Amino acid sequence: MATVTPLDQQRFLVDPAEPRSDALRRELEKLEPRSQRTFTPSGAVIASSSGSYHYTSEGRKLADFTSGVLVANLGHHPTRWWDRVNAYMGLVFQPTCDRYLKATPLTAYNAITEVEVEASRRLIASLRSQPGGARLEQILWAASGSEAVQKGLKAAIARRPDADVILATRHGFHGKKGLAGAVTGSETDEERDPRVRFLSFPMAECISIYRRREPIDLTAYREELNAAYATDGRRICALITEPYLGGGGSYHPQVEYLQLLEQFCREHDILFILDEVQSNFGRTGGMYAYSTYGVEPDVVILGKGMANGMPVDAVAGRRDVLENLGYGDASDTWSAHPLGCAAVLATLDEFETSDVLEHAAQLAIVIEAGLTRLMRLKSILAVRGEGTVWGVHCGSTADRSPAQVAAEIVKRCYLGDEQGRAIHLLGPLAGCVIRIAPPLTMDLEEALEYLDAMYEIVAEIN
Ligand SMILES: Cc1ncc(COP(=O)(O)O)c(C=O)c1O
Structure with a gap:
């Protein structure tokens, strides 16, 4: 039998300002075993996402520094991408038939699409x-x-x-x-x-x-x-x-x-x-x-x-x-699966016909500058990365172990600063490394602004 680690005893954040999110977190804890997810201290409840942002059940805006888990490289739900997915699926709305749409089947098992x-x-x-x-x-x-x-x-x-x-x-x-x-x-x-x-x-x-x-x-x-x-x-x-x-x-x-x-x-x-x-x-x-x-x-x-x-x-x-x-x-x-294949095609189209890689190169410069600044802070040991995938390695402070510092950063970034700038982060890698990997399409000014917010938030952790 697997041993119970201190992580297993952790609970998601409880925030009285988030009644709906809190209710959903508690309900989930009853409905699903904790093994379903990798622990993320914020336990963010996301109602919707668009571009480089998530929106919580209370409507709070979070800059997504994770791209899901490095999946939404083009941002969440790009309109042109969805149009292409639908086109590759051959989705046809048939005005004469109100029961079924016509499209590529949702199976690849016993047929070639x-x-x-x-x-x-x-x-x-x-x-x-x-x-x-x-x-x-x-x-x-x-x-x-x-x-x-x-x-x-x-x-x-x-x-x-x-x-x-x-x-x-x-x-x-x-x-x-x-x-x-x-x-x-x-x-x-x-x-x-x-x-x-x-x-x-x-x-x-x-x-x-x-x-x-x-x-x-x-x-x-x-x-x-x-x-x-x-x-x-x-x-x-x-x-x-x-x-x-x-x-x-x-x-x-x-x-x-x-x-x-x-x-x-x-x-x-x-x-x-x-x-x-x-x-x-x-x-x-x-x-x-x-x-x-x-x-x-x-x-x-x-x-x-x-x-x-x-x-x-x-x-x-x-x-x-x-x-x-x-x-x-x-x-x-x-x-x-055809839907997956359609999404791969739409993603390839976007990479091949837009300036996403050029933009990502600019974003990489902004991220590197923003994150290396964090190394001035006592709680940060190192910052490592390349392109738009970085890790912020937390150290210990007078009151906290590296893992506690990392968990605190995730929670405080989720709650945001006084200006309401909040950031969605993954649970730490290897216990104490915070992953920074926003969508490649994140606006440069916005990236700068949220990296500044992150610096201010981390600076308060001693
Ligand atoms: C390098 C690498 N390989 C494989 C995997 C496993 O992928 P999955 O979680 O989809 O099984 C991951 C997941 O994070 C990964 O980072």
Whole structure:
């Protein structure tokens, strides 16, 4: 039985000024087990969302510094995006028939829809149009990031009957289910899958720096890789890593480290799998993280922002890898769902025909300047990130532990400052790192204003 942690005893914020939200929080606690959600101290009850803002049940406006959980990269409910989703679904209002609309079916299980074929074609074209995308030849759809990781690893294991060992970089987050859970975290976690070996990730080298800004000595990492090969050799089928540690606390390594991992894979015919569930669709600055890191993955895991909030994930990879699974080995009720495929197409349209990446580059400058200012405060140890994905690493104060500081920041930002400027944040990563990842489309002036508000709020926490 799982142990009860102090986190399990935490309760959502109670605010007498929010009677409706409070009532809903209490009701939810009765109706759903706490395992349903990752704990977010604010327990924000969101009635509606638009652009870069959420609105609570009391009508209070919150700037969204999370994009959901890095999903609404284009903001919440962009009108043109929804129009496109509907158009790709072929939604037709039939004036002569009042019972049924006509549209693409809401199933992909026992039929092939045109929208699925088009989404696969367009996604492959997008991936391959970027530097480093040459190996990505097929799409295997999934309905969650964990599932996509699991499918990618299953295909890798199936490639060579004698090779079932997976190398994974330590403290990564790839999901909670099955093989995705097995490659998450480190060997000290319980119930380890005996096929997984962990490798060091350069956390110490990037604890207080931003990506690429300081050289890294790769000697120890190279030796560790060689030792892994000396132990398991041809039994190693794949190496999986993230462009940066996301759930592990926003550690963004120097690209040379990722290039070393890829080079090792090339030397030994090991598949290099890059989990881009968080980073894809513009988060780190390029359309995909690999497109700016000088690596060429054999398999890329996609998710979150790829459909701007619709639940779609996918594995993109070499044909000779993904074809190792037979009919049904990776199928399920929802994967390649037409609505998801329509959303992927609408999202690709938006990235390909608008200036979203250029705007994101401007926003990245604003965020970096706004957040690095926080390092002047006693309660903040470090600020790390790139593009529009950042982590604010909290330290301790006289009265609070780092985790308490982080929880306090989330709560106080939710309640807002005297001018009514309030911010929606995720529950801290790795206990004490606050994720900052607003929609790529957030207005620059507004970002500046809310970063200022955040600075004022954090400055009051001692
Ligand atoms: C890098 C990465 N991979 C995989 C996952 C798992 O995705 P899901 O929660 O959709 O299963 C996540 C989720 O945060 C992630 O950040």
